[in-house]
Amino acid sequence: MSDADLVLADEHHHLSMSPATVSTWRGNSEVHGTDMLAEEVPVALEYNGISHAVMLATPTDLEDFALGFSLSEGLIRHRSDLYDCDVLSLPDGIRIAMRISNECFAAMKDQRRNMSGRTGCGLCGAETLAQVLRTPPRVNSAIRIDAAQLQQAFLEMEQQQTLQQATGSTHAAGWLAADCHVPVVREDVGRHNALDKLIGALTYRGTDFASGAVLITSRASYEMVQKTAMAGIGLLAAVSAPTALARRLADETGITLVGFVRGHGHVVYTHPERLCHPLPSLKSA
Structure with a gap:
């Protein structure tokens, strides 16, 4: 096991990446070497002995993932x-066995979703349109x-993306705290999973969600806005664009939605009052 593997293993020793022998070509030149690849494994989420969802995820920070998913999906309050x-390691994947309150379990059974999640899709298997288009408070x-601190926060988050630096294939979600620093970052092959891990980690820390913002390294899809709203977070900033459906949900739920946070620029799509911009300079005639 390499030093990098040791660093990128969680408390249950689930490795987040593995080495692979590759041939790298530059023009007509071939070089043999080793690349590190991010792991993704089936993770089964089980509530009170009943299987609820199977997601493909990076097998680290899984307690954070379980709590964040449960909250952002409205399965617990x-x-x-x-x-x-x-968290139980099995030959063909990982099972997260959770026990929740009887009240929440009864409500979950009433609105059961049989999901088979994928890296790029967090809504697979929803049985009705109402289950997909949930509107949070x-x-x-x-x-x-x-605005300048928002730009700086993305640079600070980038420095903490150790798995992305090693593999180049993961997303991250970070917490921009009231002191304008990024104390918590979570990574995963799936953008939804990274956000769920972040929400879970912040919940375990007792974070006041109204006091900060979420930064993501992906596009701002509908479900990313939905999960942000479920947590009660007022600002979501992404390096890429939102979808039209995501913008409408952000507007309806009162979220400041910012996209294309790159270099020294960004685009504000909804509720700009939470971002402070310097006054434009007045050019002399």
Whole structure:
């Protein structure tokens, strides 16, 4: 096991990447070497003994993932609704066995979703349109962020993306705190999984979600906005574009949605009042 593997293994020793022998071509020149590839494994989420969903995910920070997924999907209301969470390694994947409150379990059975998740899709298997187009409550966040600090926060998050630096194939979600630093970053092959891991990690820390913002290294899809709203976070900033459906949901739920945060620029799609921009300079005639 390499030093990088040791660094990128979580408390359950699930490795997040593996070496692969490759041939690299530059023009007509071939070089043999080793690349590191991000791992993705089937992760089964089980509630009170009943299988609910199977997602493909990077096998690290899985307790964070389980709690964040449960909250962002509305399966539990509070951290206290999750009584136990056991991560079990199996020959063909990982099972996360959770025990939740009887009230939440009864509600979950009433609106059961049989999902088979994929890296690029978080809505696979929803049985009705209403299950897909859930509208969370309107967020209540008075946070205001300086636009220049938002740009700097993405640079700070990038420095913490160790798995992306090693493999080049993962997404990240980071928390921009009220002090304008990024204390928590989570990575995964799936953008939805990375956000769920972040929400879970912040919940375990007792973070006030109204006090900061979420940064993501992907496009701002509908479900990314939906999960942000479910957590009560008032600002979502992405390096790429939102979809039209995501923009409409952000507008409806009161989220400031920012896209194309790159270099020294960005685009604000909804609720610009949470971003502070410098006054434009006045050019003399």
